[in-house]
Amino acid sequence: MRHATNPACGSVEHLLSRRALLGGMAAAAATGLVRRPALARTVQGSGKRVLQIFLHGGSSQLETWDPKPGTATGGPFRAIPTSVPGLHIGELLPRTALQMHRLGLVRSMANGSDDHGRGQREIASGRTQPAPLDVPDLGAVVAKAVMPDDFPLPGHVLVRGAGGGPGSASYLGPRYAAVVMEDGKAPPFTDRPAGLDRDADRRRALLRARANDRFAARRRTADTDAYTFSYDQALDLLDRRDVFDVELESERDRDRYGRHEFGRHCLLARRLLEHGVPFVQVNHSNYDTHFENFDFHIEQLGEFDGPFATLVEDLAARGLLEDTLVCVMSEFGRTPRINAGYGRDHWGKSWSVLLGGAGIQPGAVIGATNADGTEVVDRPVDHGHVFHTILQAIGVDSTADFTVGGRDYTIADPAKEPIREMLA
DSSP: OOOOOOOOOOOOOOOOOHHHHHHHHHHHHHHTOOOSSOOOOOOTTSOOEEEEEEEETTOOTTTTTSOOTTSTTSOSOOEEEOSSTTOEEETTOHHHHTTGGGEEEEEEEOOOOOOHHHHHHHHHHSSOSSOSSOOOOHHHHHHHHHSOTTOOSOSEEEEESSSOOOOOOGGGOGGGSOEEEETTOOOTTOSOOTTOOHHHHHHHHHHHHHHHHHHHHHHOOHHHHHHHHHHHHHHHHHHSGGGGOGGGSOHHHHHHHOSSHHHHHHHHHHHHHHTTOSEEEEEEEOOOOSSSHHHHHHHHHHHHHHHHHHHHHHHHHTTOGGGEEEEEEOSOEEOSSOOTTSOOOEEOSSEEEEEEETTBOTTOEEOEEOTTSSSEEEOOBOHHHHHHHHHHHTTOOTTSEEEETTEEEESSOTTOOOOGGGBO
16 A cells, blocks of 8 residues: 655744643653654645544444444344445445445454543543553644644634533643534634724734733743733634634535534534634534443434535535545444343444545455454554554654654654555
């Protein structure tokens, strides 16, 4: 397989306060993460993006990407053919099945975590928990590596209803932290107060900026930089608030995606990606099906399938999919064993992740589980391998470092590597 190429650029830097910097450096030295001179390569301004759909609570691989019909663990649903010859997925995903020639599957996830918090942190950061050093999550890493310095919008947006909070930007700082859109609504405090026109607001901002500059000339710290950035970003968003307004999309598109929460959020994701936002995460909850797993998956996947398939189809039709990596994941899967309440419990030993779009081999299927799905029998991988794969697929050298305060931090777990067969 060919590997995604990585244009060489300079190292990237972020200012930390002296106290935070010294504490971070001490922790890094103790864990071996301060390494050779920085080799970080970025693809800033390349137009690459990542769309992450996170199925909170742990969706069942047996009802989605790795069905086992006719077995004791398989449940009541059939496997259906897809647009990739020989590839079958669960029958609850008929429209997604028609998009599988644009997507790929990893069926051999085996990280072993059965705890929600730990699993979410591992899949988000690509590091086994508990980690000795706090590291940024995927959204912050992608925003840092891909977003141009003068990009006027947030580089990392989380669209959520119920379930899941924003991840950590850690030492990368507030510029790369998630801007949260609760229930798909525009970020708070981005509407200009009534009675205050744009020119008057700009004059106020200019006065504030002069005062800040005077203060920073004498006592500039990471905290003052963070405050200034947050205020400036909010000011910019006042002029670009329409980017976050899904109501500006056509009635036809709003019907195509569905008027329910997840449909609106997927249409909003398309809008954000069209405006170049480097990392967009959409949450869908709740898949924690300890009871009535099959009924819950009928409901949850019935809501997921149409909007997700429509989004993939639209990204392809608009020429965005070749630059947008799509991933669908959970913190873990569900037990092959069906419990007494017709549910499935937490299971991190053999589950699946979907990837597609930019840099991903379309139609690829990596790894396999045994006949009843209880263990991985081919090409076991985990969260660290997926983290490397996503970054490599959008052209980021995941084996390199970020330079922070003059020191180097590994972008991804150096003990892991990308799933090379998945890369186009």
